[in-house]
Amino acid sequence: MSTADATILLVDDHSVVREGYRSVLEKQPGLRVVAEASDGAEAYRLYKSEAPDLVIMDLSMPGIGGIEAVRRIRQRDKGAKILIFTMHQNAGFAVQAIRAGARGYVTKTSPPETLVRAVMDVLAGRIAISPDIDHELALSRLAGESSAADVLTPREFEVLRLLLAERTTEEIAETLHVSPKTVANLHSLIKDKLGVGSDIELVRLALRQGLLTQVDLGEA
Template sequence: MSAAKSIRILLVDDHAIIREGYRSLLQKQPGMIVVAEAVDGAQAYRRFKEYSPDIVIMDISLPGQGGLQAIARIKQNATAAKILVFSMHQNPGFAVQAIHAGALGYVTKSSMPQVLIEAVQDVHAGRLTLSADIAQVLALETLGGDHKALQELSVREFEILRMLVEARSTDDIAQTLNLSPKTVSNCHYLIKRKLGVASDIELTHWAIRMKLINLLELSGPSSEYL
């Protein structure tokens, strides 16, 4: 395949070493080229508009506006955009939310490199694709009430939930997502009602139980050295 016909990729991840590793992997494949990179959702949107890539490979745990919001924003700008989520999160709820936001695929970072390569080809061809670990859980799991409640959240509510359990303030969330504090407060209330929790402490416990966050993430910056 000539360079002119290569799949042009925008790679979005906030970790430089991870981006470098996967850029190297992708560019070793015939017919694939990484034309741009981004470190957060806002930059991903700008890079998408600037480079018009054939496919976006995006983590969803990004600083500032998360990957789900970035996916939704890109899809609003270009409904035909093809987006593959590449994430550490193995909770199928994340995959469901990513698809709701507009992604065509979801691959976990624990997958073999060939799985990512094949997913890029599938998404570029317009096919929905999931890595085997996610597909198996979705196929075999009898979804309990907690999982069903998670899927009831909108993309906006899911992103606000993610920030709430990171102990971010209403004003901080509002500024990050370009919303009014009142809107965030209203969403905060709706999230707790949908999930059936009465307090923020219960909300955090619920998020840990659902593996949306873990105890290491709650222990602060020093956790990265543990």
């Protein structure tokens, strides 16, 4: 393989799924998978040490999620090329990911060609969005639809995600390395921005917008 091969870092918490990416990508000449990570923190570490040309990242992962990982990597390296590859066929997530600095968003239901095409596009400096998400975005645009993703800043959105996923304010503060006070302030601000008065309404809103899927309810 040539020294001009584009190097790739895969990030997904399912090893068999990474095997799938790898299998598809390595059939393409000019691409080389050089590292794999199973969560956001590991992704950040490997990005620093490997400096890959492209990161392909899932969104839902334990600990710091994909959005936060994108934010951190881009904060360190403004030119980083990150392609989101996820099961979430949700325009709100796509908006957040792109805002955080991702250069592409492709759903896992897409055929392998779409993924390969997107990888090439992002490597060439273009933004890549899979057709189904294009459609979602078009629909939400047409509907006027002010979603959570539109009114919240990336940080707020990340905190919202963790509020829905984790347990206590303290735990969230720790994963984000900020003070519990900050999380509490953000929590309050989020409810204000979304126009809900209670946490219960907040969860209902998140459910309606597909931010929390019924199957994503975690352990018993």
